[in-house]
Amino acid sequence: MPDINWWTSLPIILLTVTPLVILLLDAIAPQRDPIVSMLLAVVGLTAALFFTLLVEGTPSADRDAFGLLHYDTLGLYGAAICLLAGILLALLSPRTVRLYALPPAEYFALLVMAVLGMVVVCLGFELLTIFLGVEITAVAFYVLVGLEGNARGATEASLKYFVLSSFSSAFLIFGFAFLYAGARGSTMLFDVWNGMVLQDPPWAELGVALAVAGFAFKLTLVPFHLYAADVFEGAPTPVAALLATGSKVAGFVALFHLLLPFQRYLTLELASMADNVAEILAILAALSIVVGNVVAVLQRNIKRMLAYSSIAHGGYMLIAPLALIAGGVRYAEVEAAALVYLLAYVLMSVAAFGVALTLGARGERAIDDYAGLGRVAPGLAFAMTVALISLTGIPLTAGFVGKFAVFNAGVQAGHAWLVVVALLGSAVSAFYYLRVVVYMYMREPSAEMPPVEGLTLVQGLGLVLATVPIVLVGLWPKLVLALLAGS
Amino acid sequence: MLKAIYLILFVGTLTTAALVVFLNRTVYAALALIAMMLGLTGIFIVIQAPFVALIQLFIYAGAIMVLFLYVIMLVNPRHDEPLLPPLLTRRWLAVTLAVFLGLLLAAWSVYALARAGDSVVFQTVAVADLANVMFSKYLLPFELTSVLLLIAIVGAILIARRS
């Protein structure tokens, strides 16, 4: 039996117990209204978040759990960000659950289980654990995406997501087999890293290539982004939001963990392979930024637009590990930049999706429907404006802080060309983000548009919790960066 | 003698796998897949991993493929089967990509094998060790798998029931 460290195991245990409680309660007393299930989910997720952050204070040697998980700074805060996304989206979900008659208990149980998978992926330092975390999240999403079952679009989205995701999981596990070989028969990440460095036998290189391909699918990087927009369009909006935020954060953290041996000044032996990896990341990032932004301009549906926007943001995100591998930037700095970007990204995406889902049918379909919202629903319009301004990367918002940190690292690492591409991409993105703002405040609604749903306390709370920090991080970036630098 | 058996299994597995790719009738493709799994079972036995061979046989070929066949039967295997626009619009593009990838992988593995050293160590994995690992090192994955199966059960019922 491995040593069970209760403190570090608690987040995982809480995330496992919470869905069970939600489902059992529903079995005993069938829930019609989502409020109870939602509260249970939020309590469980918040408790897990609390105990995750608590690990921050313990010395590095005590931060293992089950012998397979480890709370390094990136993983710890990555998991915390995933939990935050889960909490915010759980708060925002009741609107969607009621509007589309989704089964409440199953919805929230699956939501928490998806977050469990994400947390395991962030904290996993062993191949099987990471794989299982990825699979738990994936299978939970297969169900969640298709939950609006009666709409044809939903089932089709579910099918497409299923094919895409299981295809990428196969790449991932096949790659892991070669990493296992490269590590001379060990699945612990430390040994895998050794295998990547020593390259004797040279299986690890192949493993890395396959695993990166697998992760690239999960992060919907171009050219692995097929069907992403369809999935977002057909899935219930909070599910799409969680997919865009938590799933990406977890995949990103795992990829980062995998590529750690390629840090420029760690081993000179890896120099040539590190350069190759850096170039591949740069190409993936550039393609994602360009394709994501350009195609987003063409979208008339808000969720598809946000899908392509998240593809572009996946590209921006990738500049951080690129900076680490290409060299010239210290690990601590890259880590802080990456975490700030992830936090900003989650907050603004949740806010944008959150407003869309709160508006109901009016906000989840055509962008044209946003006309006149500035007057009809001023609070929601304002929240959306904040989110969109942040997504563009305009100063005084979290989005700007995140982009600045990451772009800065990119320039220091000698990839200024990529940063230029990213800046151009951001400029293009201003067009489609701010177009919504223009519609909200400067266009008149027409009579055929669906009515706006009212704002409830819970929805409002969720939106406030997502939107306010966007501005706070924007106003006090130094503070946030210092907090995220960790121990 | 063993080599002959292995050769037969090798060729058989590859052939049936190719059949899975190219057959147009879903039932036949499923049967080909079962045959491929049987081939793999044989290979596992040849390399002295009987426990894994039986797992492959019972669970993969036995349970999962039977589930497949049930669904194929329910979905009525004629021309009205659920279709999906293929991931790539041009088939020749798909074949080219796959062949290219296959050659790349094969070349890579030959290169790696050449450099892997001649003294091939070989050690069978004892079932006792396997069981041990489940409850010591892999305790967390073992428990997480139950969560995965819970999701699968809840999900399958939610998705497939008539509302």
Added chain:
Amino acid sequence: MGGEFFGWNVILSMLLFTLGILAVLWQRNALSVFMGIELMLNAANLAFINFAQRYGDESGAAIILFIVTVAAAEAAIGLAIFLRLYRQAAIIDVDKANQLRG
């Protein structure tokens, strides 16, 4: 004994994996696409047991059990999705199944 097939097994797993990819990209029928994915997972299984015996480590063999379990879970959900799509889309036509633009 069984050790001399190590290299051949690696090649076989590569070929099976490639055939799986080909099936996923080539096939129009969703069930056949999923069978391609099963091929890929089987290739991974072969790779793992192969390497497990090369390095005498039981983790590789243990991982196979988990891969099979994951495949079972995916199959359950995936097939349920296929069933539902079939029920909803009585007439199947590539264009009609593609209601959402790609």
